[in-house]
Amino acid sequence: MLSLRPGRKLFGTAGRRFEVTKLFSEKATLQGSTDAIYITNVDGRRNNSPILLGLIDYLERTSASNVGFFQPVAESPYPHSTTGLPRHVELLHEALKLRREPKDMSAMTAQEAIKLLAVGNWNELLDRVITSYQDYKRGHDLVILEGITTGGAGLVNTMELNARIASSIGTPVMMALDARNDSTAESLVNSALIARQGLIRNQAKVMGIILNKLPHGDPAGLEADIRAGLKDVGLPVFGALPMDPLLSSVRLDEIKAVLGATLAYGPQNAALDSAASEVIVATGTVNELLSQLAACRGPCLVVTSQDRTDVLLAVAAMRLLGSPLPISGMLLTSAGSPRPEAAEAALRACYGGLEGSNHLPLPILSVDMPAYDALQAMSRASAAILPSSHAKIEHAKLLFERHVDAEALATELAAPQDQRLTPKMFMHQIMQQCLEKPQNIVLPEGMDKRVLAAAAEIAAKKLAKITILGKPDQISTEARRLGLDLSSCSIIDHTASPDLEKYVDALVEARKHKGLKPDQARDALGDPNTFGVMMVQTGDSDGMVSGAAHTTAATIRPALQVLRGPESPLVSSVFLMCLPHKVLVYGDCAVNVSPAADQLAQIAVTSADTARAFGLEPRVAMLSYSTGTSGSGPEVERVAEAVKIAKGMRPDLMLEGPIQYDAAVDPTIAAAKIKAPSDVAGQANVCIFPDLNTGNNTYKAVQQSTGAIAMGPIMQGFVKPVNDLSRGCTINDIINTVACTSMQSLGVKGER
Structure with a gap:
């Protein structure tokens, strides 16, 4: 704060200096360090x-x-x-x-x-x-x-x-x-x-x-x-x-800033960057001013009204004579000045002839307010560092x-760090990928208001190109009723589409091993989910999201019939669990009831690939009620066998099991339960549950207990992405699932 009392002595700051070392890369990346x-x-x-x-x-x-x-x-x-x-x-x-x-x-x-x-x-x-x-x-x-x-x-x-x-x-x-x-x-x-x-x-x-x-x-x-x-x-x-003392002093540039004053006279920069630890209000005679200045123990600011030409002349004289009196500047106020233009003329007359001399006058500030108001404002001024405060x-x-x-x-910043991918950053990365390469996603449930609201938001944010299936006039009427803008979305009546026969031929070809006839295919395409899957299969759409108004079976069955390939022996699912401080992948929590060891291994390998597609470096934990060899029984043996199969399929994966959930995700518990070195224990981010009963209940328990966002189920094993929604889904759930489907599509195309 600006003080009317003398300033304090400069504090001695004896200290140490440190060696200068290059700790970061010369390039604009800090691999493994804090950026x-x-x-x-x-x-x-x-x-x-x-x-x-x-x-x-x-x-x-x-x-x-x-x-x-x-x-x-x-x-x-x-x-x-x-x-x-x-x-x-x-x-x-x-x-x-x-x-x-x-x-x-x-x-x-x-x-x-x-x-x-x-x-x-x-x-x-x-x-x-x-x-x-x-x-x-x-x-x-x-x-x-x-x-x-x-x-x-x-x-x-x-x-x-x-x-x-x-x-x-x-x-x-x-x-x-x-x-x-x-x-x-x-x-x-x-x-x-x-x-x-x-x-x-x-x-x-x-x-x-x-x-x-x-x-x-x-x-x-x-x-x-x-x-x-x-x-x-x-x-x-x-x-x-x-x-x-220097940093806590109030200087002329700060006084100028807090008052909104103008520089009436003097140099623009250097002289304003000087302290004013005391204030003298020059309301009396020049002799009284001299006495006040003589009593100052620090640089002072002289405050006077604009019409006090005697004070201006006195200060000019002191500067010409090289007086040691500690004046850092002057502030002219409007009080008592009926003709400020006359004061400005006097200022020019008093100081104009000194330009270029060795006794250049101190800076003179001017403010259009009475002295009392100016002093009140100055008393509230706190020391600050302004862009002009060079010293x-x-x-x-x-x-x-x-x-x-x-x-x-700097050494701490440059040290290798565990790169935490927070849920918000994870979602941001997904959304950025969607923005950069928007995919065409078909939504078959055109009369569900949640689907329409999600479609409108996705289109507005340009996260994807949306195709909605249903009667265009009915959908448009519902959108207007809900106040939604679907002008950027394509709306297709799947029962009267000009592409219907193309999809009939494609469906017959895909199901020829089952003896499907064109009339049967045409009837099947009356189902919006089947129509949507055929759009994906033929490349007219990049992915499909459904399930808000359909069962999982109704959503997934058409995809199982036409989107399974020779490299997709098993269809499974994962949830992306966005916990408060990290992202985990849970599988399988929605499809396979009691997978055999070879199926469990396939789920683990596929889930690891899904994790990597979403930017996670997979560390796979195959879960059981027992860690390592601490327990026995057919369920533990099934998981142990699945671990062997998975490691044989993908020796490059970081994979551990059988392991309990707490030892998989908590480093402290892992250290107590697992003595051998492990790349997974305590830091797993892909958790493979032994059966659907365990997986489904666990994801719901974690979601409800922690407030985690559960994105999914995200289907795995299709040659092109089709994903199922819960019938209790929210608008945000639909948006997130569309984003995940877009990411899967980019992965299929090799564009990530």
Whole structure:
């Protein structure tokens, strides 16, 4: 805050420097390492500027050639900003010459985020953040993300918001924690641990903490005590910035910004980047002004009204005489100035002749408000680092390098990491593939309002080209009643299609081994599911999604008849289980009741291929009620035999079994139950259940207990994709299944 009292002495910042090493690849990829870090001030304050400036500067100089900066939720601009950009976006883009346009460095405004959260629309908020972030991330070695502050989000729970964003993106969090003048090591340790728990509770991964604004006195001792307090609980302290007089001083450019003042006279840049730790209000005589200046112990700002030409002349005289009095600038207010144009003329007369001299006058600011109002506004001014604060910017970089172990932080970022594919990122990747190469998907259930709503949304988002089967006039009437736009969708009356005879011939050919006659084929094609399957079989559509109004048998039977090939000995299914912090593949949970060992092996191999088609590196666990050789019985032996067959079919797969579910997915339990080295135990992402009873109940139990999104069943074993919906499906279920069907189609075509 701006003070009317004398300024404090400069704090000595003796510290250490670190060796500069190239830790990241010269190219714009960080294989196996962390390519982003999420910095959030866990107090919700806006004091991250020194950390951001120092970290990005250090990384660009030593580790990564192209570092980016991104705010998921944009903070407010600087007061009276001429750009309207979020303050740290403007600062870092200007000070560090970041390459991308500032408009690309945030996903949404705080007001937009609040509106979404007010109605509980977390999904749209996170989807928008991920989409904007992924677009920005391209071409950067590393991206520094900054969390939202309470100053930007009103009543929003910023801890939860930042944690959920970081968790969804899959980036670790670096906590920043500001100390106060009365902070103790114990209070800061407790604050850090409480904040970490809040982040972990919302699935965020915490990398460590950087402390900021450690109070004067013994900051090194305070830092040592904090490190000791956090060491035993495994929270690394990467550094502690002390309270710094230069960074905490209010400077002329900040006063200009907070008042919305104009530079009436003087140099544009350098002179405004100077401190004003005290204010003198020149309402009396010049002699009184001289006395006040003599009492100043720091650089001061002289405030007077625009008509006080005597004060202007006095200051000019002091400058000409080289007076040591500490004047950093002047502020002219409107109070008592009936003719401001006369004051401007006097200003030019007083100072115009000094241009080019060695005694160039100090900057003179002008504001159109009374002195009292100006002083009130100035008293509320907080120290900040503006894009024009060149001295502060350079000092912040130096302070960071002295007091933060940046090399340790960069080493941690560059270390190999388990690449978590979060459900949100998983869904984003699927949707991006759909957007880049939209497939033609047929929906046979044209009179189901959920199907129509999903079709309208898919078409609007351009996720796929949709064909709807049914009576066009009836579907159009229903769409209007529901307020849906289906203008981008094709609507085909399958009972009167000009392609009917083509499909009759194709169906007869496909079923000739069964002796199917044309009349029988024509009758069969009256069923919309059969018609849709024949569109897929002939290449007129890339895939089919049905089941909202049909049984699984009615949906799948036509596909079983014409879409099974010699390399598809068994049709099975998987669910993509989008858990809060990871994605698992469950199979078979919908088709095969009690598969024999060879069938179970086929399900495992096919499920692994499906997982890979969706961007997952498969680690297959073949589940049983017993792990390894700890149990016996026909069911365990069946799974053990299936494991042998599967490994013989695909020796390249990471596959383990028999294994219990907990040992398959939990590293701690796996370590206790399985002593031999394993690439699967504790980190399986493809879970093969021994029978339908176990699989179906497990997926539903997990879905209901955890709130996981269960995408499926996704059918496996067809030469072209056909997928079944639950009759209780939602609009989102249909959209997700269409997206998955599109991914399968791309896989069939080899276009992924």
